[in-house]
Amino acid sequence: MLKNKSMYAILGILSLAPSSGYDIKKYSDKVLSGFWNENFGHIYPTLKRMLEDGMIEIVSGDKNEKKVRYGITEKGKQEFDAWLLEESQQQPVRSEFMLKLLFSSGQPRENVIHMLVNYKELHIKNKENYLGILKDLEEGIQEISKERVFFHKAILRKGILSSEAMIRWCDETIEELQPKQP
Amino acid sequence: MLKNKSMYAILGILSLAPSSGYDIKKYSDKVLSGFWNENFGHIYPTLKRMLEDGMIEIVSGDKNEKKVRYGITEKGKQEFDAWLLEESQQQPVRSEFMLKLLFSSGQPRENVIHMLVNYKELHIKNKENYLGILKDLEEGIQEISKERVFFHKAILRKGILSSEAMIRWCDETIEELQPKQP
DNA sequence: CATACAATATATCAGAGTGATATATTTGTC
DNA sequence: GACAAATATATCACTCTGATATATTGTATG
Structure with a gap:
């Protein structure tokens, strides 16, 4: 069995509500952005394979509905729940910014x-973005079950703490590079 | 021209000292780990292509040296310096842990x-690791030029601040999940 | 009402990157 | 001298990314 992580993201999203490929992309950009990303080039082939494997099925809400929406099957739910209990693997990191910084000793200070x-x-923008979503969540604008709000907030709080740490680090490092004013 | 980011990491490493593919992997695991990763499956094909493109050349330190070591060429240096001045692109993120957490509202608290x-x-382990490397740097165990030490330290400091933020977030979140003891 | 523009929707592809595996040599060490 | 560990190179199937193509539906504005 192939370990396509996109499949789990898609199963998670479909476990909330039946969706089209486009809906999955929207949800991933809006809610998962910051710690997960999906793109069409992966969503559509994965949906196709998941359908073949019986993880998802085509559901039609309205009679005269044209767009294809997928719903999670019992098999898909089992697969998803099994994954939730697995130990998370560390994803490989690649920060082009950090790589440049390490090799910047020959560059002019400015x-x-x-x-x-x-x-x-x-x-700073990231932090503001997280704070905005948090505010919406607290005001209950989003239609989301109460049990899920806790986890949403936790994730946002992580983004905020992380951004704050980075802002502080930038300030420190800029300060050290700044020529001292006597 | 293909935008193979591994090429820049390799050029950066070779700009410090001529190295074999294996040396590049070692450096990347030891020094770049935490913000960059390379694997053999990418290093060797990239080296081959870089050699064809004239970015690097084969150098032989000892006469009877068997292993192939690559050095950066003038063209490679120019390519590298041009890259340093470019705006860094954001790398896509994928945290399996965060994805699981978001969809864990149905899981038992424990x-x-x-x-x-x-x-x-x-x-905690990450932080300790960074602190260890920082200590080595400060004691001057590593053979590394003084100008470069500043950038090394900055990168380690970033890792430390980031780890601390994550540890704090874990504590907060565990605390909120813990059943209150009256 | 027309027409233009944004959002919705699906699909494909080249190329970047990952992880596992195979294999052979050299170097230490018991 | 035997055996393990480190050094070294290479390949492959698969995952993931980013760009592009294309067609339809919704909605705002003159």
């Missing part, structure tokens, strides 16, 4: 500072 | 707590 300022701004 | 305890331990 270039390096510029890099760090950009990076800081990125994390 | 399972979720167990997941978080494991995750916390992972980050």
